[in-house]
Amino acid sequence: xxxxxxxxxxxxxxxxxxxxxxxxxxxxxxxxxxxxxxxxxxxxxxxxxxxxxxxxxxxxxxxxxxxxxxxxxxxxxxxxxxxxxxxxxxxxxxxxxxxxxxxxxxxxxxxxxxxxxxxxxxxxxxxxxxxxxxxxxxxxxxxxxxxxxxxxxxxxxxxxxxxxxxxxxxxxxxxxxxxxxxxxxxxxxxxxxxxxxxxxxxxxxxxxxxxxxxxxxxxxxxxxxxxxxxxxxxxxxxxxxxxxxxxxxxxxxxxxxxxxxxxxxxxxxxxxxxxxxxxxxxxxxxxxxxxxxxxxxxx
Numbered sequence: 362x363x364x365x366x367x368x369x370x371x372x373x374x375x376x377x378x379x380x381x382x383x384x385x386x387x388x389x390x391x392x393x394x395x396x397x398x399x400x401x402x403x404x405x406x407x408x409x410x411x412x413x414x415x416x417x418x419x420x421x422x423x424x425x426x427x428x429x430x431x432x433x434x435x436x437x438x439x440x441x442x443x444x445x446x447x448x449x450x451x452x453x454x455x456x457x458x459x460x461x462x463x464x465x466x467x468x469x470x471x472x473x474x475x476x477x478x479x480x481x482x483x484x485x486x487x488x489x490x491x492x493x494x495x496x497x498x499x500x501x502x503x504x505x506x507x508x509x510x511x512x513x514x515x516x517x518x519x520x521x522x523x524x525x526x527x528x529x530x531x532x533x534x535x536x537x538x539x540x541x542x543x544x545x546x547x548x549x550x551x552x553x554x555x556x557x558x559x560x561x562x563x564x565x566x567x568x569x570x571x572x573x574x575x576x577x578x579x580x581x582x583x584x585x586x587x588x589x590x591x592x593x594x595x596x597x598x599x600x601x602x603x604x605x606x607x608x609x610x611x612x613x614x615x616x617x618x619x620x621x622x623x624x625x626x627x628x629x630x631x632x633x634x635x636x637x638x639x640x641x642x643x644x645x646x647x648x649x650x651x652x653x654x655x656x657x658x659x660x
Contacts (some may be wrong), residue, residue, distance in 0.1 A: 363527055363528070363529055363530065363531040363628070363629065364527075364629055364646065364647055365382070365385045365386045365389075365526075365527060365528055365647060366400070366525075366526065366527040366625060366629045366646045366647075367382050367385060367394065367525070367526050367530050367643070367644070367645045367646070367659060368400060368524070368525050368623050368625060368631050368633075368643070368644045368645075368646075369380065369522060369523065369525075369623070369642065369643045369644075370464050370520070370521060370522055370523045370524075370570065370572040370621065370623060370640075370643075371520065371522065371572070371640075371641060372641045372642075372643060372652045373402075373408060374398070374402065374520075374522055374524065374643045375643035375650070375651075375652055377398050377401045377402060377522075377643075378398055378513065378524065378643055378644075378645050378650075379645060379650050380401070381394050381397050381398050381401075382394075382645040383633055385526055385528055385529075386391060386398075386529065386647065387529075388464070388529070389528055389531035390528060390532070390534075391431075391526040391527060391528040391532045391533060391534035392429065392431060392453070392526075392532075394526050394528070394534075395429070395500040395524045395525065395526045395534050395535055395536040396429060396449055396450065396453055396454075398522070398524040398526075398536065399411075399427065399447075399449035399522060399524060399536040399537070399538040400447050400449060400450065401428045401581065402522040402538060403425075403446060403447050403448070403449065403538055404446070404447075406485050406487055406488075408522070408608050409487075409488065409491070409540075409543070410520050410521065410539055410540050410541070410542075410543065411521065411522050411538050411539055411540060411613070412425065412446055412447070412448075412483075412538065412540065413446050413483060413485050414485045414487060415483075415485075415488060415539070415540020415541070416488050416491060416492065416540060416543035416544070417484060417488060417489070417492050417540075417543075417544075418438055418541075418544065418545045418546065418547045418549070419479070419544045419545065419546065419547070420547050421484075421489065421493075421496075422443065422484075422547060423443065423483050423484040423488065423540060424440075424441045424442065424443055424538050424540070424541060424621055425439075425441075425442050425443075425446075425448040425483065425538070425539070425541075426438075426439065426440045426441065426442075426448060426538070426539050426540075426541060426550060426551070426553050426554040427439055427449040427451070427452045427536070427537060427538040427539070427553065427554055428449075428452050428535075428536070428537045428554045428555070428556060428559065428560050429449060429452045429457075429534065429535065429536045429537075429560075430534065430536075430556060430560050430562040430568075431456075431532070431533070431534050431562055431564070432562060432563060432564050433563055435456060435488065436456055436458070436462050436556045436562075437452040437453055437454070437455035437456025437459075437462060437463070438452050438455065438462060438463040438464075438469075438554040438555070438556060439451045439452050439455060439463070439464050439465065439469045439554060440463065440464075440465040440466070440469070440550045440554045441465055441466045441469070441472060441548065441550060442466070442469045442470050442568035443467070443483060444470040444474075444480040444481065444483065444629070445470060445473045445478055445479075445480060445481070445483070445585060446481060446483050447478075448493070448511075448538055448554075449537075449538045450478065451464075451469060451472070451473045451478065452474075452536075452554070454472070454473070454476050454478075455469075455472070458476065459472075462556065463554070463556075466508075466606075470565070470629055471602050475619075482588070492521070492544075495543075495544060495574070495637060497578070510580070518584065520539070520572045520573060521538065521539040521553050521559065521571075521572040521573075522536075522537070522538055522539070522572075523535070523536070523537040523553075523559065523560060523570030523571065523572055523623065523630075524536050524537075524570070524623055525562070525568045525569075525570060525623065525624075527625065527629050531565075531627070532564070533562050533564055533568050533584050533627060534562060535561075535562045535568050536559050536560070537553045537554070537559045537560040537570050538553065539551065539553040539554075540544055541553075541575075542574075542575070547560070550575075551574075551575025551576065551578075551579070552571060552575035552576075552578035552583070552584075553575065554577045555579060557582045557584060557585035558573050558575070558578055558579045558582055558583060558584060559572075559575065559578060559583075559584060560584055561584035561585045561587070561588045562588075563588050563592065563625060564659035565592065565627065566588050566589070566591050566592030566627070567587075567588050567591040567597070567624060567625055567626045567627055568586075568588065568624065568625055569583075569584040569588050569591075569600075569601075569622055569623065569624035569625075570584055570622065570623055570624075571583045571584050571620065571621065571622045572620070572621050572622075572640075573618075573619045573621050573635075573640075574617075574618050574619060574620055575637070577608055577612050577618060577620050578608070578620055580611055581604065581608050581611060582603055583608065583620070583622060584622070586600075586604045586607070587600045587601055587604050587622055588600075588624070590603060590604070591624065591626060596630070596632070596633040597624040597625060597626060597630060597631055597632035598634070598656045600624060601622045601624055601632055601633070601634035601657055602634060602657045602659070604622065605620065605622070605634055605635075605636055605657065605659045606659065608620060608636070609636065609659060609660070614636075614660075618636065618637075619635065619636055619637050619640070620635065620636045620638060621633065621634065621635035621636065621640040621642075621655065622634055622635075624641050629646065631644065631646075632655075632656050632657070633653065633655040633656060633657075634655045634656060634657030634658070634659070635655045635657065635658050635659070636658075636659050636660060637658065637659070637660050638649040638658055640655055640658075641653060641654060641655070642655065657660060
């Protein structure tokens with residue numbers, strides 16, 4: 362038997378994982394629980410970069426991306442869907458009902474329709490109003506980095522929700538869901554749905570998920586790199602530190618850039634780290650249900 366664990370990005374996720382942890386600690390399946398965590402965020406209109414409530418691209422169109430993963434041979438993802446509010450569930454169907462690992466755009470929406478998921482509007486009125494206000498300001502399409510002060514409320518963009526779970530049987534699973542960067546160029550896809558970039562799970566080595574500026578994460582295959590380093594003997598803290606350091610070496614960092622990761626070993630030893638201050642994670646592990654500061658802040 363393993364000690365159940367749920368870890369997730371950002372303080373707004375604490376009530377989400379608190380609600381789902383009892384199921385995980387009982388007889389819950391890790392994949393079911395991390396999917397449910399993402400669904401909860403996708404349903405919350407106050408979270409403005411995940412699901413319903415997520416901010417649109419610069420033309421006012423909203424698109425969602427998501428991924429789920431259990432192992433290198435068990436993953437699913439969708440990019441750029443426009444008619445289904447729960448991309449994480451569509452991603453799981455890709456993993457379980459097809460021989461593929463990713464579907465994109467309107468054809469991913471068509472696939473979801475055929476799987477019996479109802480199409481619906483995904484652009485909330487609150488998100489539309491924010492887009493209309495942004496258009497009137499003529500401000501450049503560069504959102505500020507998210508700032509998490511630990512109250513569950515974020516200033517700037519809320520960013521991705523990434524969640525990793527370990528159930529009582531020792532099975533790991535991860536999910537990642539986002540509406541992407543606010544005011545993005547239409548068609549842009551970040552790290553979140555790309556296996557090895559925004560999410561990676563290897564039951565022999567560990568799991569990691571990232572949040573922040575997706576282009577930076579994708580440039581170094583961030584989540585894969587962390588898990589690979591753990592597989593070679595690094596602690597989660599050291600693996601995150603080395604990955605952030607490599608990222609900082611590879612990119613000319615700008616003031617709006619922020620990247621953060623959470624990671625765990627298969628035995629449930631976890632850590633978090635960020636490029637800059639302003640990131641917090643949430644954890645439920647049986648001994649605590651808490652918002653945590655990262656062990657590492659690189660700059």
